[in-house]
Amino acid sequence: MQPARVNRSRRQFLKESALVSLSPLLPAFLARSVAAADAKPDDRVLVVIQLDGGNDGLNTVIPFADELYARYRKELRIKPHEVLKLDESVGLHPQMMPAKELFDAGRLAVVQGVGYPNPNRSHFESMAIWHHACVGSEDHDGIGWLGRTADTWVSPEASSSGSIYVGVEAPSVAVRGRRANVVSLENEADLMLAPAIEQMIPPSLKANNDLSAFVQRSIDQSYAAAKQFSGSAAVQAGGNDGYPASKLGQKLRLVSRLLKLDGNTRIYYVSQPGYDTHSAQTYPHAQLLREFSSALKAFMTDLQVSKLDDRVVVLAFSEFGRRVDENASGGTDHGAAGPVFLAGSPVRGGILNGHPSLSDLDVGDLKMQVDFRQVYATLLQNWLAVDSQTILKEQFKPFDCLRPS
Amino acid sequence: MSPWAPYKPTDAAPWNLERVVHLHHRAAFAATWAEVQRDLRDGSDVAVTRLLEGQARLEGVPESFESLATIIGQAAVDSGSAERLKAWWLYRCLFTPHPLQERLTLMWHNHFATSNLKVGDLRLMKRQNDIFRRHALSSFGDLLTAAIRDPALLNWLDAPANRKAHPNENLARELMELFTLGIGHYTEEDVKQSARALTGWTVRQGDFIEQPTAHDDGEKTILGRTGNWNGSDLLKTLLEQPAAAHRLASRLCLEFLGEHVVDDKALDELANGLRLNNLDIRWGVETILRSELFFSAPNLMSRVCDPVSFVVGPLRALEFWRHPPGTIVMADWLRRMDQDLFYPPNVGGWPGGRAWLSTRTILARSNFMAALVAGELSSPVHPPDLARLIANHSGDTAQTTGEKVRFLSQLLFGLTMDDSSPSVAEGEPLGSLLLRLLTGQFAYLH
Numbered sequence: 001m002q003p004a005r006v007n008r009s010r011r012q013f014l015k016e017s018a019l020v021s022l023s024p025l026l027p028a029f030l031a032r033s034v035a036a037a038d039a040k041p042d043d044r045v046l047v048v049i050q051l052d053g054g055n056d057g058l059n060t061v062i063p064f065a066d067e068l069y070a071r072y073r074k075e076l077r078i079k080p081h082e083v084l085k086l087d088e089s090v091g092l093h094p095q096m097m098p099a100k101e102l103f104d105a106g107r108l109a110v111v112q113g114v115g116y117p118n119p120n121r122s123h124f125e126s127m128a129i130w131h132h133a134c135v136g137s138e139d140h141d142g143i144g145w146l147g148r149t150a151d152t153w154v155s156p157e158a159s160s161s162g163s164i165y166v167g168v169e170a171p172s173v174a175v176r177g178r179r180a181n182v183v184s185l186e187n188e189a190d191l192m193l194a195p196a197i198e199q200m201i202p203p204s205l206k207a208n209n210d211l212s213a214f215v216q217r218s219i220d221q222s223y224a225a226a227k228q229f230s231g232s233a234a235v236q237a238g239g240n241d242g243y244p245a246s247k248l249g250q251k252l253r254l255v256s257r258l259l260k261l262d263g264n265t266r267i268y269y270v271s272q273p274g275y276d277t278h279s280a281q282t283y284p285h286a287q288l289l290r291e292f293s294s295a296l297k298a299f300m301t302d303l304q305v306s307k308l309d310d311r312v313v314v315l316a317f318s319e320f321g322r323r324v325d326e327n328a329s330g331g332t333d334h335g336a337a338g339p340v341f342l343a344g345s346p347v348r349g350g351i352l353n354g355h356p357s358l359s360d361l362d363v364g365d366l367k368m369q370v371d372f373r374q375v376y377a378t379l380l381q382n383w384l385a386v387d388s389q390t391i392l393k394e395q396f397k398p399f400d401c402l403r404p405s
Numbered sequence: 406m407s408p409w410a411p412y413k414p415t416d417a418a419p420w421n422l423e424r425v426v427h428l429h430h431r432a433a434f435a436a437t438w439a440e441v442q443r444d445l446r447d448g449s450d451v452a453v454t455r456l457l458e459g460q461a462r463l464e465g466v467p468e469s470f471e472s473l474a475t476i477i478g479q480a481a482v483d484s485g486s487a488e489r490l491k492a493w494w495l496y497r498c499l500f501t502p503h504p505l506q507e508r509l510t511l512m513w514h515n516h517f518a519t520s521n522l523k524v525g526d527l528r529l530m531k532r533q534n535d536i537f538r539r540h541a542l543s544s545f546g547d548l549l550t551a552a553i554r555d556p557a558l559l560n561w562l563d564a565p566a567n568r569k570a571h572p573n574e575n576l577a578r579e580l581m582e583l584f585t586l587g588i589g590h591y592t593e594e595d596v597k598q599s600a601r602a603l604t605g606w607t608v609r610q611g612d613f614i615e616q617p618t619a620h621d622d623g624e625k626t627i628l629g630r631t632g633n634w635n636g637s638d639l640l641k642t643l644l645e646q647p648a649a650a651h652r653l654a655s656r657l658c659l660e661f662l663g664e665h666v667v668d669d670k671a672l673d674e675l676a677n678g679l680r681l682n683n684l685d686i687r688w689g690v691e692t693i694l695r696s697e698l699f700f701s702a703p704n705l706m707s708r709v710c711d712p713v714s715f716v717v718g719p720l721r722a723l724e725f726w727r728h729p730p731g732t733i734v735m736a737d738w739l740r741r742m743d744q745d746l747f748y749p750p751n752v753g754g755w756p757g758g759r760a761w762l763s764t765r766t767i768l769a770r771s772n773f774m775a776a777l778v779a780g781e782l783s784s785p786v787h788p789p790d791l792a793r794l795i796a797n798h799s800g801d802t803a804q805t806t807g808e809k810v811r812f813l814s815q816l817l818f819g820l821t822m823d824d825s826s827p828s829v830a831e832g833e834p835l836g837s838l839l840l841r842l843l844t845g846q847f848a849y850l851h
Contacts, residue, residue, distance in 0.1 A: 138566050141575055142523045170522050170748075179753055183765065190741060193768055194775035200841060211664055211707060214759060215846040222767035 044346075044383055047255060047268045047299075047314045048146070049248070050172065051292065053276030054123065055318035056285055057338030058366070060096075061110055061355070065089040068358035076282060076326045086110065090355050095290035098297030099341075106349035107300060107309075108341060109401050111375060113356035115337030115368030119320060123276070123334070126319040131173040133373055133392050145376060146267050147177030148391045149384060153266075154179045163267035164258060166251045175269050183265070188254060193226045229261065242298045248272045249295040256302045259312070266384065275318055279329035292316070300343055313383055313402070314343040317372065323364050336365035340375060346383070348403050374399035408671045408698035409678070412449055418700055420449050426819025427705050430851035431661055432456045432694055433504035435718035438798040438816055439463050453694045457542075457687070459503030465726040466502045474501075482527045490527050491736035491746040494534065498717045500726070509541035509690070510534065511713060512660045514746075517552050517584060518754035519561045521747045526557070529611065530747050533557035545653050545684035546644045549584060553640065556608040562752070565607045569621040572600040579752055581643065587655075590648035591628060598625040602634040650684060651676040657689045663707020664758065666698065706818075709761050710851040712742035715770060718851075719777065719843060722816050723789050730782035738776075741769035762849070774843040778836050791835040806831050810838050818847045 059076060063069050064083040083091035084100040090112075092100050102108035116135050120126045129135050133145035143151075150162025154177075162180030165171035171182045185191075243253040251270040258265070272292055277285050296314065303309040321338025337356060356366040377388040377396040382405075389395045414420040425444045429436035433456060436444070440463050444452035455461045467473055474497055481489035498507045514537055521530045533555055540548035552558055553576075559565065562576035577599035581591045605620030606613070615636075625634050628642055643649055654676040658667045667675075675692065682688040693699055710718070716735055720726075736746060743766050749755055780788030795803050795812055803812045814820050842848065 138571065138573065141563055176522075176751065178751055181750055181756075183763075185765070190765060191768060194772040196775040196779065196837075196840060197771045197844060200837065200844070211709070211759075212846050212850065215709065215762070215849045218762045219767055219771075219844075219846065219849075222764040222771075225764045226768055 043266050043311070044385070045259060045266050045268065045312045046146075046379060046384060047252075047312060048174065048270070049252075049292070049296070049314060049316040050174075050269070050271035051275050051288075051316060051318035052127075052271050052273040053318070054126075054320045054322055054334055055275045055288075055338060056277060056281065056332050057112075057318070057321035057335075058324060058332075059285060060093055060289060061086075061090055061112060061339040062093065063090050063355045063358065066355070066358050072324045072358065073326055075330055076332070086351055090351065092293075093286065093289045095286045096293040099293035102293075102297055102300055102343060103349065107345055107347065108343050109347045109349055110351045111340045111342065111370055111399065111401060112351070112353055113337045113366055113369035114317070114340040114372050114375065115320070115366075116371055116373070117368070119336035119362075119365065119368070121320065121334040121336070123319060128173065130317060130319055130372060133376055142173055142176060143178055144172065144174035144176050145380075145391060146175045146269070147173075147180055147182075149177075149380060149386050150175070150180030150267060151177040152386050152390070162265075163269060164255075164265050165269045166254050167271060169271075172269055172271065175267060185254065185258075187250075188229075188257075191226060191229045193223065193230070197223075198227075225261065229257070242301060244291065244294045244298060246291040246295060248291050249298060252295050252299040253302075256299060256306070256308075259303075259308060260306060277322070277331050278327070278333060279331035281331045296341075296343060304345070309345045312344050313346055313379065314341075315375070315379065316341040316343070321366060324358060324361060324366060325364055336362060337368040338366070340370075340372065342375075342401050346402055346405070348401055352399075352401055370399055371396060375401060378402060406697075407674060408667070408701075409674060409692050409696045411695050412697045412700040414449070418697075418702065420445070422815055423705060423819040424449070424700050425452065426815075427700070427851070428452055428456070428694070429461070430710070430714065430718065430819075431699075432508065433461055434498055434508070434714055435722045435817075436461070437464060437722060437724055441816070441819075449700065450695070453691070456505045456694065457691055459501075459506060461504060462502050465500065465721065465724060467500055470500055470502060478531060482531050485527060487521055487527060487530075487747060488733050488736060490531060491739070492732035493531075494746055495713075495717070495732040495735050495739075498713060499720060499729075499732070505690075506538060506541045508660075509686070510538045511711075512656070513537035513541065513548065513552070515749065515754040515757075516656055517558060518749035518752055519557050520749055520751075524557050524560050526560075526611070529555075529557040529560070534747075540686075542687040542690065543685075545649075545679075545686055546640070548686065549644065550637075550640055553580070553584075553636075554606065554613045556611055556613055559606060559608050559613065564603065567600055567604050567606075568619040569601075569604050572597070572604060572621070574600040576600070576606075577603055580639075583752065583754075585643040585652060586646055586648040587652045590646065595627055598627045598634075599639050601625050602627065602639040603636045606636045644684065647676070647680065650680040653679055653684055653686075653689065657686075657693055659757070661690070661693045661699065663704050666701075666704045666707060671698065706847070706850045708851060709758055709849055711755075711757060711761060712739050712744035712766075712770070713746075714851060715742070715848070716773065719774075719817060719848075720782075723791075724794060725783075725789065728780070728783040728787040730777075731784055734782055738769060738773045742766045742773070770849070771844045774840060774848070778840045778843065788836060789839070791839060795835075806833060806835075806838070809835060810842070813839060813842055814847070817842060820847065 059078060062078050062083050064080040065088060070077050078093060082094045084094060084096060085091035086103060099108060116129060120129060125137060128140045131144045132140050146163055162177055163175035163182045165175055165182055165184045168186050171184045175182050243249045255268045274288050303312055317340045318338055320335055322332035322335040327333055353369060356369055373392050373396045377392060378398040378401055380386050380388040380391050381398060382402050422445060425441050477496055478493045481493045501507055519533060524530060536551045536555060540551055562579055563573045564576045567573040567576060574596050578596050581596060582588055601621045602625055605616045607616050622633050624631060627634060630642060654672055679689050698704060716739060720730055739746060744755060776782055780786045795809050799812045803809045
């Protein structure tokens with residue numbers, strides 16, 4: 001395990017930033033405020049973006065130079081001159097220009113052919129495998145890999161919200177732990193005070209004892225936090241903060257604002273639904289990829305401007321890729337291995353391995369080259385600094401995707 | 406003297422408004438002015454008996470409550486909407502003649518914390534909830550047996566995957582760690598062997614069955630006893646452990662007593678009493694509610710109230726049933742306060758106490774009270790008629806704004822001291838004063 005990386009400029013920034021200077025007031029913006037002392041603003045954060053439905057990886061990271069690609073994808077083929085070339089053989093979908101810019105800046109890594117042995121083509125089962133990080137369905141107990149991670153941070157004295165899930169649906173199994181808490185947020189309104197309360201002069205009453213002092217302090221701090229939050233909302237609403245209006249864009253915008261206010265939470269999780277493209281996928285798939293890459297770019301830019309980028313790694317995955325051969329309805333059916341994206345300045349930007357072969361298929365699907373748990377293992381061990389074997393219940397060979405720190 | 410000795414009013418601990426309100430806040434969901442006055446008059450013994458017997462509420466209980474609740478519950482299950490099932494439970498909390506039973510049902514929902522997130526079946530969730538209610542005050546053994554031999558908990562804890570030669574330890578572990586003994590009172594080997602004993606307890610077509618072919622009938626040694634144990638033998642063994650009585654005592658004290666009120670010696674004594682009384686929950690609850698300790702000064706206003714109490718209490722005290730609040734809306738507020746009924750955060754349940762309070766949940770609590778005071782919980786919008794409420798109950802004694810605030814803080818918190826009232830400006834609207842009371846620190850404590 002590596003010691004947490006200390007970044008001088010970040011420290012300096014924390015000291016100077018007016019925003020964070022209020023942080024003693026905000027021991028646990030979203031977490032339980034049982035203990036105030038556990039905020040570690042320098043902690044590393046993992047943000048997961050789940051591409052729901054099975055992303056067509058072959059039309060995301062495109063092996064344009066392989067003639068077999070054109071043969072399998074007669075109708076859905078992206079023409080070589082449209083592909084945003086990453087190297088001589090592969091490139092991104094044309095709607096992914098913002099992701100290409102991240103790539104060019106060395107802040108986006110592409111891992112190709114990520115999957116697991118004996119691929120399961122059921123959305124539910126395959127997602128459960130990625131969430132639990134166990135391939136056997138008998139081990140799917142509703143406790144996910146990030147939930148297990150957050151469980152290791154639970155202690156009787158300290159409290160932190162293990163994870164924050166942004167979305168209207170129930171939090172992903174991935175973040176559910178045995179003991180760790182998941183905060184689920186739908187939108188920013190959850191963090192604002194009703195006008196009637198804002199206008200009210202809060203009755204700051206004398207505390208009789210430790211408990212009432214705690215309650216009074218919690219109320220005062222919460223109101224201060226809400227005012228701060230709505231203040232920052234007003235500032236952001238006034239200017240163009242660069243986030244697209246898409247749902248994913250707004251989710252990541254909220255994640256960024258929480259990151260800036262809440263030093264306690266180390267795992268954020270969002271999802272982007274819609275990738276189950278069985279028919280006429282050309283337009284919807286392009287739209288999804290555009291939303292994904294523009295939201296990701298806006299988020300990464302925001303983090304960079306806020307000097308938070310050395311604290312955050314983004315992982316984007318889908319439960320499976322799609323069949324290599326397109327179907328007769330202008331779509332693609334459930335497949336197996338697919339690409340995983342990692343973003344952030346701590347990430348080793350670039351294409352980290354070769355594209356899976358299009359001639360050596362596993363019943364029509366791309367073969368896995370990297371077990372997703374190898375990527376998890378690296379993120380756990382080298383980013384979140386927890387023992388990956390404990391979390392994954394097996395030793396996986398780390399996949400080298402982070403810059404040496 | 407034992408802290409569990411029956412409470413007798415003294416000069417230091419008189420039977421006064423504060424203690425009547427305290428009793429109703431802890432054992433029910435607050436009380437109306439008429440109920441408080443009645444219990445003040447009749448004494449603590451009678452007041453506690455009323456709570457235990459389901460006769461605490463004088464008003465605001467529909468005559469045909471049970472049949473209405475049954476219809477609402479069935480319709481909720483049929484609709485497939487979890488929101489409506491949550492609303493059904495809140496309807497029960499608001500209108501039941503037996504609020505202690507609902508409070509205990511909530512306690513058992515937390516003890517055997519089961520989430521519909523995994524169970525995914527409202528019929529099973531409601532069935533489990535009815536078990537908690539039916540056994541709320543029975544013997545703990547009966548409750549435990551009924552709760553475990555039931556599909557919701559079995560599915561939640563992967564019992565169907567626990568088969569001979571393929572044991573799954575989930576149910577066995579939580580049974581020991583959370584439901585009966587607590588960490589430190591069993592070994593990992595006990596978990597493994599218990600999982601074997603539980604093989605064959607599974608769910609078929611939505612019902613509990615014992616499947617002999619899946620049962621491992623070999624010899625097991627559990628907590629030092631060796632035999633060809635099955636699930637029922639295991640439950641019997643667990644219930645006989647002193648640790649089980651201890652855990653039950655802790656659970657009850659956690660529910661009814663404040664922070665640092667009970668010490669180890671008192672806990673041991675209560676646990677012994679529970680053992681002698683066959684783990685009778687009613688005995689335990691009654692012992693606590695009638696005790697000197699329960700009415701002692703350190704126990705007053707000494708715990709953070711849970712969201713359900715926070716939401717239901719003021720609605721009862723302010724006699725909101727004349728313009729009933731929307732229970733679906735209330736359930737959604739509870740979710741924002743981190744008490745999403747039927748969806749506890751994990752198998753450990755809601756941690757409770759100070760952990761209820763975070764920025765987000767405090768904002769939700771304040772915003773809820775703003776909606777309550779504005780009358781937005783009812784449809785059509787109907788703000789509470791505070792002037793009438795105050796005039797009805799205080800006659801001519803509350804004339805000035807200060808006196809009106811004092812009345813409200815007595816009704817809501819049982820407090821007579823001026824400390825409880827925010828400084829008032831003569832002529833400030835009653836609604837705004839009420840909002841200040843309901844969002845202040847006393848609203849968070851009980």
